[in-house]
Amino acid sequence: MPSMTEPKLIAGNANLTLANAIARRMSMHRGMSVGLVDARVERFNDGEIFVEVFENVRGEDMFIIQPVSRPANDNLMELLIIADALRRSSASRTTAVIPYFGYARQDRRTKSRTPISAKLVANMLTEAGIERILTMDLHAAQIQGFFDIPVDNLYAxxxxxxxxxxxxxxxxxxxxxxxxxxxxxxxxxxxxxxxxxxxxxxxxxxxxxxxxxxxxxxxxxxxxxxxxxxxxxxxxxxxxxxxxxxxxxxxxxxxxxxxxxxxxxxxxxxxxxxxxxxxxxxxxxxxxxxxxxxxxxxxxPTAPIFAQAILNTWNGTSISSLLDIDTLGPIYEGTYAKL
Known part of the structure; x- marks a missing residue:
């Protein structure tokens, strides 16, 4: 059953350009304005990250747009703290849209006494209250198995x-x-x-x-x-x-x-x-x-496919359909459609 609430987007500082592009694409699809939730994600003088959400998100279906790119540790912490803020604000569901999943290259032990950092990151995301992951081209597909929550891996x-x-x-x-x-x-x-x-x-x-x-x-x-x-x-x-x-x-x-x-x-x-x-x-x-x-x-651009994937997640329709060129061509408005 489609959700009765509208999907809401919130973004960290890692890639605001992409987050705004996704919001614009969703506005086109929905025929109504879809913007980023008003919030501040900033740092105290000692480098600690602070998040404040200025809009009511109680009962809302939330999507956090935040790649774990350079600086990976800062952007990962932003993602975790935003997720915690949403959970404590009674959001109904929180999906992490992670276009680039950092630490994915550390998916196994290559030598003695080395970590499996990708698994650690998966545990942290789950513990922060994230209930679903949407990402693109995981470096190692088996990372999906590190999670006990659904992971949708889009392909470029x-x-x-x-x-x-x-x-x-x-x-x-x-x-x-x-x-x-x-x-x-x-x-x-x-x-x-x-x-x-x-x-x-x-x-x-x-x-x-x-x-x-x-x-x-x-x-x-x-x-x-x-x-x-x-x-x-x-x-x-x-x-x-x-x-x-x-x-x-x-x-x-x-x-x-x-x-x-x-x-x-x-x-x-x-x-x-x-x-x-x-x-x-x-x-x-x-x-x-x-x-x-x-x-x-x-x-x-990846905004067209991420915008559609978010909408499909929100209304409970297929994500795998976006892996088909015939489906993707119209989403890309003919820019890369077969000529």
Whole structure:
């Protein structure tokens, strides 16, 4: 049964641009104004986070929009404290919309005496009163099992497929999707199947942690437009080196599609000076000015899919339907629809 209350949005400081874009999209869908709940999320002089909600939220279906991006600890604490404030204000249900789930790369013990931080974060979110998680492209799908509450994991692949079909129209026969490592083959294969293209793999061997000693291309990329697909671009070292190796193996040009543009340290400088013709990221992490003005970085929006996912969660309809291009095309207002 659809809820009788309207969905209400509240946001931390991690990505207010995306939060406002989601609110605007929901306003279009609802035919009425949907804004962010009036609240303040600020810090005391010693760095402690304080939250005050200025509107009545008793009995309301609340959605907190807050990626756990840099600074991850601050943004995570904001999310937890907002959730606690809503629980103590008698909200009927609280859903955390976490476009980028920080700590997801710490999903298992890689050595003795190391934590599984993703599980710890899952416990903290649940204990804070969050009853549902909505996220995108979890680094490790098994993290959904860390929660005893529902987790909806959206995928960027259908958005990327629409974008590729739009920007590479007429040249799809010469496109090859490339996984930058063996672990990302499933993600690359899914995108390749969506757009009906060939698949290749860049197999990398490390001498030591953080340093790639050798890369080998598995598959024929000669004269192909190669599209590297990954979920996270952090320092961009592997991505840029993979582009070099593909070109050395005869690729005509190389593009990259990455869901979460962490882009830390030397990443922007590396991408700017690389042989990548373009790097396409989403806006799950708020892009600083240096990213927005980088000539070979392009940002695609996620507000349309998150707005629809929030509405589907609120009225109890399917989330998985948003993984289909035929459903997603109209949501993106024809921008990436098949032409």
């Amino acid at each position: 692949a259908p958005i990327f497929a629409l974008d590729i079909e739009h920007h590479f129209k007429g040249n799809l026969d010469n496109v090859t999707v490339v996984s930058p490592d063996v672990g990302g083959v499933a993600r690359a294969r899914e995108l390749a199947q969506r757009i009906g293209c060939a698949l290749a793999i860049v197999d990398k061997r490390r001498e030591k942690q953080g340093e790639v000693a050798e890369m080998t291309v598995i598959g024929d990329v000669k004269d192909q437009t190669c599209i590297i697909v990954d979920d996270i671009c952090d320092t961009a070292g592997t991505l840029c080196k993979a582009a070099d190796v593909l070109l050395e193996n005869g690729a005509a040009e190389v593009h990259a599609y990455t869901t979460h543009g962490v882009l830390s340290g030397p990443a922007i400088e590396r991408v700017t000076g690389s042989q990548l013709k373009s790097l396409v990221i989403t806006d799950t992490i708020e892009a600083p000015e240096a990213v927005r003005t980088c000539p070979n970085i392009r940002i695609v």
